[in-house]
Amino acid sequence: MSIHKTETREFLDEKANKYNHPGFIETDPIQIPALFTTKENIEIAGFLSATLAWGQRPTIIRNSLKLINLMNNNPIEFLLNTPEDEWDIFQDFKHRTFNGTDCIYFLKSLKNIYQKHGGLEQVFTQGFRNEKTIFGSLIYFRKVFFELEHEHRTEKHVSNVEKGAAAKRLNMYLRWMTRSDKAGVDFGLWKQIPASALMLPLDVHTGNVARKLGLLIRTQNDWQAVEEITAKLREFDAEDPIKYDFALFGLGVFEKF
Numbered sequence: 001m002s003i004h005k006t007e008t009r010e011f012l013d014e015k016a017n018k019y020n021h022p023g024f025i026e027t028d029p030i031q032i033p034a035l036f037t038t039k040e041n042i043e044i045a046g047f048l049s050a051t052l053a054w055g056q057r058p059t060i061i062r063n064s065l066k067l068i069n070l071m072n073n074n075p076i077e078f079l080l081n082t083p084e085d086e087w088d089i090f091q092d093f094k095h096r097t098f099n100g101t102d103c104i105y106f107l108k109s110l111k112n113i114y115q116k117h118g119g120l121e122q123v124f125t126q127g128f129r130n131e132k133t134i135f136g137s138l139i140y141f142r143k144v145f146f147e148l149e150h151e152h153r154t155e156k157h158v159s160n161v162e163k164g165a166a167a168k169r170l171n172m173y174l175r176w177m178t179r180s181d182k183a184g185v186d187f188g189l190w191k192q193i194p195a196s197a198l199m200l201p202l203d204v205h206t207g208n209v210a211r212k213l214g215l216l217i218r219t220q221n222d223w224q225a226v227e228e229i230t231a232k233l234r235e236f237d238a239e240d241p242i243k244y245d246f247a248l249f250g251l252g253v254f255e256k257f
Contacts (some may be wrong), residue, residue: 001011005235006147008213008214008236009094009236010246011213011247012213012219012236012244012247013236013245013247014113014247015247015248015250015251016243016244016246016247018246018247018250019181019246019247019249019250019254020181020183020185020243020246021083021184021185022183022184022185024185024246024250025185027057028057028170029049029050029052029057029060029061029064030046030049030052030176030186031061032044032045032046032048032049032061032065032068032184033045033049033176033187035073037070037226038076039189040075040076040114040119041074041075041076042187042189043119043120043121043177043189044075044076044079044110044120045064045068045075046121046173046176046177046187047110047173048064048067048068048106049061049064049068050169050170050172050173050176050200051069051098051106051119051157051158051169052064052067052095052098053169053172054096054168054169055095055096059095060095063093063095066093067090067093067103067119070089070090070093071107075110076114079107079110079111079114080111080114080115084108087107090103090104090107091104097156097157098157101151101153101154102153102154102157105148105150105151106157108148108149109145109146109148109150112147112148113144113145114196117144119175119194121177121189121190123140123141123144124137124140124141124174124177124190124193125137125190125192125193127139127140127141128192128193128197129192130197130209132197133197134171134174134193134197134198134199135161135199135223136165137174138159138161138170139161139162141158141170142159142160142161143160145158146158158170161223164222164223164224165222165223166202166203166221166222166227167199167223168201168202168203168221169201169236171198171199171200171201171202171226171242171246172201174193174198174199175198175201175242175245177189177190177196178190178191178193178194178195178198179195179240180195181243181244183239185246195239195240195241195242196234196238196239196240196241198230198241198242199226199227199230199242200226200229200230200233200241200242200244200245200248201242201245202221202225202226202229203221203249204221204252205251205252205253206229206245206248206249206252207221207225207229207250208252209248209251209252209257210229210232210248214257215229215232215233216228216229216232221224230242
């Protein structure tokens, strides 16, 4: 490993350790699933708050809490036991372009996933098994998620990696569910998808920092860029490359690097 590369890795290791600790939870949407102890509620609350994770973080957190509150703070119980004709309370829900129609479809789809497909872990894991890649997992998940009748507009709220999307929010969600370490931020609930296979949740912040550090050449924040930056991070830690999400995100958001 070159001196420059070693220095970059040491710098990122230091920043990952700095931000990968429980204090991070207080300002991050991961605080929503962290409210729960049962697996299904962590999964569902995590998926919904990850879905809303674009825009100002205080707004993301406020709207995620509102959504969970409308589900009586017990998402799995609500989905399986509250009749759908009582779901019109979500009609007025709004987060940026995610509206009531989208929200109600998301809930119906999640209900279908838990009733017919064995739950979110099972769907993402089945997709991963198909091709042994997160790319395959995200393609399969999206197919299952939209198998019910829905309005076309709702599809924009689940990234399509086949069309080149970076899928930042879905990759972030997978980090939450599968990464496991002593820091206690990520949940490590899902055991069938290895941390080594995870892909970076690439957004404007992590992309800009990665380019400044010479880890990313591609100028677009798309799936190709995700592949490029994740490959670089695997050179630093093949078993747990996405721990560096904490470093890149922290540098971009908290340190304005």
